[in-house]
Amino acid sequence: MDSYTQSIRGTGSVAEVIAIYDDHCTTYEKMICEEGKYKGPFILVEAVTKEVPECRRKEVRVIDVAAGTGMVGVALAQKGFTNLDALEPSEGMLKCLRSKNVYTNTFHEYVGQGHTNVPQGCYDLVFAVGGMGYNHIPFTGVLEFVRFAKPGGLVMICMRHDEEDYLTKLNEYMNSLEEQQLWKKVFSTPIKDYLIGTDGILFVYQVL
Numbered sequence: 001m002d003s004y005t006q007s008i009r010g011t012g013s014v015a016e017v018i019a020i021y022d023d024h025c026t027t028y029e030k031m032i033c034e035e036g037k038y039k040g041p042f043i044l045v046e047a048v049t050k051e052v053p054e055c056r057r058k059e060v061r062v063i064d065v066a067a068g069t070g071m072v073g074v075a076l077a078q079k080g081f082t083n084l085d086a087l088e089p090s091e092g093m094l095k096c097l098r099s100k101n102v103y104t105n106t107f108h109e110y111v112g113q114g115h116t117n118v119p120q121g122c123y124d125l126v127f128a129v130g131g132m133g134y135n136h137i138p139f140t141g142v143l144e145f146v147r148f149a150k151p152g153g154l155v156m157i158c159m160r161h162d163e164e165d166y167l168t169k170l171n172e173y174m175n176s177l178e179e180q181q182l183w184k185k186v187f188s189t190p191i192k193d194y195l196i197g198t199d200g201i202l203f204v205y206q207v208l
């Protein structure tokens with residue numbers, strides 16, 4: 001198991017996880033990208049740039065949920081996106097992402113306990129990279145993603161694929177939202193070597 005995964009496994013509460021990210025905020029990018037060979041941000045940026053043509057990148061409104069140090073925001077800004085917001089519960093990570101100067105509004109809160117202060121129905125694109133999984137955003141948190149999106153907006157979730165119990169419940173829950181006609185699945189695709197020794201998956205849904 002890589003050192004990043006070791007550091008976040010075995011914790012139980014939201015407070016513990018957030019404290020770990022606070023402690024690791026200055027070393028996170030080096031640890032996860034260099035040691036963990038983390039592909040999440042690159043996969044997400046590739047998917048977003050395929051979906052959103054250059055001519056629309058200044059107008060689409062985007063929220064990066066569980067934004068961490070803002071690696072995805074920086075990459076999207078380099079691709080021409082100018083309307084980026086972020087949600088992140090760790091004060092340390094939030095400080096790092098704010099220093100990147102690519103996000104307009106930042107929300108210091110977590111997904112998983114009722115409604116956040118993120119406004120309803122405002123975003124063309126809602127995504128979470130590495131934020132879904134054990135001890136992170138609970139699988140029911142995707143309902144909050146649906147609330148953030150405009151009708152017709154996209155929700156993208158990029159995550160590890162080795163947490164079987166969580167993934168089973170997430171899939172069942174996402175299917176139930178589809179049965180309720182809250183969203184429809186656009187596609188999902190496996191990611192080889194998402195994090196060192198771990199494959200991943202990208203889900204894309206469209207809110208109805």
Ligand SMILES: C[S@@+](CC[C@H](N)C(=O)[O-])C[C@H]1O[C@@H](n2cnc3c(N)ncnc32)[C@H](O)[C@@H]1O
Pocket residue numbers: 014017018021040041065066067068069070071072087088089090093109110111112128129130131135136137138
């Ligand atoms: C693996 S990092 C991913 C950060 C960033 N998206 C990236 O790809 O580099 C996971 C992030 O999820 C955040 N997080 C954990 N639990 C969360 C929750 N319940 N709601 C929102 N964010 C959460 C952590 O604070 C951390 O910044």
